[in-house]
Amino acid sequence: MKAARTAYPIRWRVMDALEAVAGILWPRFFRAGTPYLMLAPAILLVGLLVLGLWQMADASFRTLDTNTFLLSEDYSLANYKRAVTESLFITVAGRSLVGSIIVTVLTLVISFPYAYVMVRTPSATLRKFLLIALFLPFFIGQVVRAYGWLIILGNQGMVNEAFGLIGIAPMRLLYNYPAVLFGLVQYMMPFAVLMLAPALTAIPEEIEAAAGSLGADWVRTFRHVVLPMARPGFVGAGLVVLTLSLTDFAIPAMLGGGSQDFIANAIYDQFFRTSDQGLGATLALLLVAVGSLLVGLVFTLFGAGTLAMGRVKA
Amino acid sequence: MNGPKFPLNDLTRRRLLQGAAALGGAAGLSTLGVSRAFAQEPEKPAELIVRAWGGSWVDSLKAGVSDPFTKATGIAIRHDLTEDNEIQPKVWAAVAQKRVPPIHINWDTTTNATKSALRGVTEDLSDLPNLKNTTDLSKPVGLDGYPIVNTYGYVYVLAYRPEAFPNGAPKSWKDLLDPKFKGRIALYNDGIGFHFPAQVAGGGKLEDIPGNMQPAWDFVAKMKEQSPLLGEDPDFTTWFQKGEIDAACTISTNAREARKAGLDIKWVVPEEGAKYDTDGLWIPKGLPENELYWAKQYIDFAISKDAQQVWLDGLGLPGVVPGLTPPADLVGDPSYPTTEEEFKHLIRISAKVQVENESEWFSKFKAIMQG
Numbered sequence: 001m002k003a004a005r006t007a008y009p010i011r012w013r014v015m016d017a018l019e020a021v022a023g024i025l026w027p028r029f030f031r032a033g034t035p036y037l038m039l040a041p042a043i044l045l046v047g048l049l050v051l052g053l054w055q056m057a058d059a060s061f062r063t064l065d066t067n068t069f070l071l072s073e074d075y076s077l078a079n080y081k082r083a084v085t086e087s088l089f090i091t092v093a094g095r096s097l098v099g100s101i102i103v104t105v106l107t108l109v110i111s112f113p114y115a116y117v118m119v120r121t122p123s124a125t126l127r128k129f130l131l132i133a134l135f136l137p138f139f140i141g142q143v144v145r146a147y148g149w150l151i152i153l154g155n156q157g158m159v160n161e162a163f164g165l166i167g168i169a170p171m172r173l174l175y176n177y178p179a180v181l182f183g184l185v186q187y188m189m190p191f192a193v194l195m196l197a198p199a200l201t202a203i204p205e206e207i208e209a210a211a212g213s214l215g216a217d218w219v220r221t222f223r224h225v226v227l228p229m230a231r232p233g234f235v236g237a238g239l240v241v242l243t244l245s246l247t248d249f250a251i252p253a254m255l256g257g258g259s260q261d262f263i264a265n266a267i268y269d270q271f272f273r274t275s276d277q278g279l280g281a282t283l284a285l286l287l288v289a290v291g292s293l294l295v296g297l298v299f300t301l302f303g304a305g306t307l308a309m310g311r312v313k314a
Numbered sequence: 315m316n317g318p319k320f321p322l323n324d325l326t327r328r329r330l331l332q333g334a335a336a337l338g339g340a341a342g343l344s345t346l347g348v349s350r351a352f353a354q355e356p357e358k359p360a361e362l363i364v365r366a367w368g369g370s371w372v373d374s375l376k377a378g379v380s381d382p383f384t385k386a387t388g389i390a391i392r393h394d395l396t397e398d399n400e401i402q403p404k405v406w407a408a409v410a411q412k413r414v415p416p417i418h419i420n421w422d423t424t425t426n427a428t429k430s431a432l433r434g435v436t437e438d439l440s441d442l443p444n445l446k447n448t449t450d451l452s453k454p455v456g457l458d459g460y461p462i463v464n465t466y467g468y469v470y471v472l473a474y475r476p477e478a479f480p481n482g483a484p485k486s487w488k489d490l491l492d493p494k495f496k497g498r499i500a501l502y503n504d505g506i507g508f509h510f511p512a513q514v515a516g517g518g519k520l521e522d523i524p525g526n527m528q529p530a531w532d533f534v535a536k537m538k539e540q541s542p543l544l545g546e547d548p549d550f551t552t553w554f555q556k557g558e559i560d561a562a563c564t565i566s567t568n569a570r571e572a573r574k575a576g577l578d579i580k581w582v583v584p585e586e587g588a589k590y591d592t593d594g595l596w597i598p599k600g601l602p603e604n605e606l607y608w609a610k611q612y613i614d615f616a617i618s619k620d621a622q623q624v625w626l627d628g629l630g631l632p633g634v635v636p637g638l639t640p641p642a643d644l645v646g647d648p649s650y651p652t653t654e655e656e657f658k659h660l661i662r663i664s665a666k667v668q669v670e671n672e673s674e675w676f677s678k679f680k681a682i683m684q685g
Binding site for chain 2: 154264274
């Protein structure tokens, strides 16, 4: 008996029992459905999102009655008409779109060297330092980071104080469009580096060495070898930065001085300031539509980049 | 100043229940509004949640109303500092879904509160005993009964740094159009407080509101050229403190707060006038009966003279109970109007007109400022 117990340990018995339970809960003939079961969390997540969007879509066709502050019972396109004809929304939408494109380009330009050095440096110390510097901002919320810029760039902030030491009068560095773009670039940079780094890691160093041995200087190597091979990283990082910038709320609100709103700020105003949930829902849906179109366009033109997890060729 | 007195402090629940008649006659009991109901005093909740504005606003409420109320009743008061605009949809949704609302009492602008009243989510407060001791200001205009109780008035003054006005205090809102103030002015980000004086400064008439406000928008457009900063209450104090601005259209409380912090800040009501408005307290529908009862007691106490004196001393604002003593630093101040003459310089537009048109005014102001 002892020998038999040794040959069939207790943990095996436990596993057998668990397997039997699993067999009852998920019989063998259900196995074909196992992959679909794995999809359940995603379906649940997307389902909730769709449910919310459906409710917003319903609200978007109803107008606010300021006698009762209830949405109308009947449907109309009035909110959509307002959204695409009123100068406020056109201005804010234009500013958001242009701003997010500028932020995307600047962030990619700045993030690439950072990611490249982080991946290629032979110094473990430098790599650790760059990694810590990369992750540190994630522990600090967006609002706190924006507030940090208020302290640094304010009229009595560190930068203006430094200007004062060399005789330059204090100047307004905050509460304008460049300040918003600057804040967004700083906020987005870690996201971009994180998306670029895997793509750069996937480029074998030997290829760069081979280009050099064939007579290419570093500029040519960079232009004809590294950049093309890093394209999946650029696409992935660009998509993440573009969508996050387009929908950002806190940075325009805090660094824009109230006059540099993005679409998210306009949506907030409708939901929370004027109590017009119908118009707020309309703007939100239009933002989702524009964002989705942009992402779809990038997917079509350049593929999904690193977001495809290596499954689709860029 | 003496603190509020609470005869209830010395009374146990048992003694209270001994007889409503004896209690009804007790001096000062009516200040808590409980004399009518002791015989069936409902169970006390562990706490009441009062939505409030932060900073000196909540500090004043705590000192004048919440702490004394807790002392008298044993009910803790939790202050929820969610912005008034943000709590509104949550309360509306709770009432629509027949859930218990997330707060017991909303300290709100009268305009916002009026929206909630029109939507039918507010409890009627007509039966508060202390209402009989208040001025007409406590009654919301254009609404039946008391879905809101206004608790004080306030003025959107022109606050300024005297250093930036070496020739003396500004006399007109137009003084802010001086090029030297470019980028040095602050307004509320929806223009609240500025629409009406802008109407006058732009050459229009108050009687034309809301029919023709083009003069106001023309003046706002001129102000836009000055690249004003646009923010909320806390921003104004911060901007003054950080030297970002020289002048602002803001509630006098914010300017006073900056002055308390040691800044050299003064304020005026310019010749065109300044907007006068009110804030109030209201209770959302859907509370359990006992919680509704005690929430009403809280509001009733808030409009007692003792509570108003301490609360509004902190805010530096005139209340709705006659005979309050103004804070020493605000005696004769235009932001603390007490006489008919002082009220003549202030602009008061009914909450109903504001509610019906506010969305359009905000959009118009934003369209100009975001352009």
